[in-house]
Amino acid sequence: MISFSVAFDPNKGIGYKNVMPWHIKEEFKIFRRNTMFKNIVMGQTTYDNLPGKLKDRYITVVSINPEYKAEGVEVTNDLIAFLKEHENDETEYIICGGASIYRQAYPYAKKAYISFIKKEYEVDTYFDVYDENDWNVVAQEEYDEFIFRELERKQVAE
Numbered sequence: 001m002i003s004f005s006v007a008f009d010p011n012k013g014i015g016y017k018n019v020m021p022w023h024i025k026e027e028f029k030i031f032r033r034n035t036m037f038k039n040i041v042m043g044q045t046t047y048d049n050l051p052g053k054l055k056d057r058y059i060t061v062v063s064i065n066p067e068y069k070a071e072g073v074e075v076t077n078d079l080i081a082f083l084k085e086h087e088n089d090e091t092e093y094i095i096c097g098g099a100s101i102y103r104q105a106y107p108y109a110k111k112a113y114i115s116f117i118k119k120e121y122e123v124d125t126y127f128d129v130y131d132e133n134d135w136n137v138v139a140q141e142e143y144d145e146f147i148f149r150e151l152e153r154k155q156v157a158e
């Protein structure tokens with residue numbers, strides 16, 4: 001099963017100059033809680049710009065470059081083949097950005113973990129494909145700076 005985890009502001013902004021536009025401790029804790037000991041997938045740009053290494057997660061980095069290597073992670077050169085291979089697995093693969101990876105993986109995702117950041121930030125990267133009409137909210141937690149929601153994709157009527 002494919003899911004995704006993202007935080008975006010009221011304009012669906014997710015990034016600025018290759019990093020996250022905000023530093024919200026509580027939000028990072030939620031990300032940690034949702035991804036701990038799970039399979040996570042991220043683009044080479046996001047992975048290489050992480051402020052620290054993510055411990056206790058099984059990380060796959062996607063890069064078209066066959067020479068790309070990073071210590072302690074799996075690398076896949078074909079995101080779409082990866083998504084097709086795992087979309088019907090019982091095991092969850094959580095897409096963790098960035099923009100180009102979210103865009104390509106969005107149609108495959110059945111579940112989502114989203115932090116809706118309340119304040120507007122200066123951004124240059126967006127999660128533009130997200131449409132709230134695609135999702136049912138199954139859980140919600142309110143924090144000072146964001147609302148966290150767990151969502152499941154609506155079934156398409158036959």
Ligand SMILES: NC(=O)c1ccc[n+]([C@@H]2O[C@H](COP(=O)([O-])OP(=O)(O)OC[C@H]3O[C@@H](n4cnc5c(N)ncnc54)[C@H](OP(=O)(O)O)[C@@H]3O)[C@@H](O)[C@H]2O)c1
Nearest residue numbers: 007015018019020043045046063064065079097098099100
């Ligand atoms: N707010 C959030 O929750 C959140 C989460 C994550 C990231 N972000 C933000 O998102 C921004 C980065 O997004 P981005 O779109 O620039 O970069 P990205 O999605 O992290 O990575 C892009 C790279 O992924 C590889 N790639 C893309 N499509 C592929 C495919 N079909 N098969 C194999 N590899 C593929 C390519 O790597 P190669 O060039 O090596 O081939 C491409 O350059 C940053 O600002 C980051 O902070 C925000």
